[in-house]
Amino acid sequence: MLIARLIAEPEGLEKRLDAAAKALEDIGAPMASAAMLDACSDVLQILFAGEQDVQIRAVLDKHMAPCDLLMASSEIEIPRLFVSDMDSTMIGQECIDELADYAGLKSRIAEITERAMQGELDFPSALKDRVALLEGLEETAIELCLKEQISPVAGARTLVRTLQSKGCRTVLVTGGFHHFADPVAETIGFERVVGNRLAVADGKLTGALAGPVSDASTKARTLREEAEKLGEGARVLAMGDGANDIPMLEAADYGIAYRAKPKARAAADGWVENGDLTNVLKLLGIPRSEWVLA
Template sequence: MSEALAGEGIRIGSAAMLDFGADVLQLSFAEANPARVLAAIDKHFSPADMLVSRGEIAIPQLFVSDMDSTMIGQECIDELADYAGIKSQIAEITERAMQGELDFESALRERVGLLEGLEEEAISRCLDERIEASPGAKVLTETLRKHGARTVLVTGGFHHFADAVGKQLGFDRVVGNRLDVAAGKLTGKLAGPITDSATKASVLAEELEQLGSSAHSLATGDGANDISMIEAATYGFAYRAKPKARDAANGRVDRGDLTSILSLLGVPKTDWVT
């Protein structure tokens, strides 16, 4: 590894395997640009789970996370659309929005509009039949809570799903969009303000303000609308992410599950809530 990094102009100051039940190699550099370190690891050792930090890594006091394709393995609106028989049509728009090819709000309103007339009961069925937590999601959230972190689920998805997911996984607060319902059916509109990329960043900033300027924060996400909070967090993790979100992160999980974040934060497995 030292030769490979040296070939990229990066010199390792020290290297050690952390001894707490996980295979984590900790590298220290006397002087190195984090972006160059990430790029070099990508070039020579991908796929790998990694975190690059300018300071000593500590357990965060705040954890803010995206929901769809991050804390759960699905995109809720795509799965809900299947009950209306238009999953492929909506999934294509979702993918382009998460890649950053479409304006998030416009894409969201377009997809919600296509669900007009769908019975509200389909949401409960979708939750029961389709929605599953990502591997390690509950362990990550509950472990961080055990260590004193405040946990916030902030999603461009919908409260109909996020409230249940947040409760299941142990989040203290849930922020999301609201589907408008009338006479037991979706109206094809949203109720209230939009939760988008700017909202995610502002929620992180608002929570940090309550905790104090010295608090460390962790943000996880996978799509373009997560970039602002990933960049704003002390530790911004891209989980199995789209390229633009991955490029914005100083932490990446490409190989393992969400508990890889705990390992990279230096939390021993004996301290995990399982």
């Protein structure tokens, strides 16, 4: 059995669903049923007898767009672990790009960041190159950057705190820096933070990292380690937007790409592109009456 849940524009929904149903029949993957969820009335759940997930997803993406989507091969449950990227996922910015603004290097560093997130550059090398460009920047610029430039995306606090109320452990794992991730995690409500550390000497950035690089393998390893603590059968949700999130997204039961780069979107089990992060709660079937609003 394959399950698809989606949040689509209500206008013309029936017509688009009919077109999708015909296209699915043409590829030998007919719908077994389609109905709105009782718990979340704006979520359409479609069941399939087959498991042609790639082809089915492509049809839904074409005919039901714009929509937010989650697909799973078994009944969708509330996860017991949520592991998320930070930059451009839980916050609306890339911290290193914003920090570079205080060194007059934002456009130069942002170009490298974009290529790394698209999967065009080796992430560890690209990270070290960008950090090196910040050598000599006053550490106080980080506090200013946090105050002036960094903010959670809409729905982030409600998503995290609602999942926690359901017994879900929450972990923020980033290719960014603890200088940013620690206060962001406190603001949003994450229980654990994994990330990189900027080396500082005499109140200035040295242009190096303190300790090993937190990269794609770190994210996937953190997810596996946390999942093992919960035992067999615990569902895991992961979320990210860039190429360095792909191993983590693929390792999760529910890997959701948030306004993601194409490679990350293709690797995920679904995506949120139109609504805010509370749409994840809807796709999981958690009614609004049970959300922890923040």
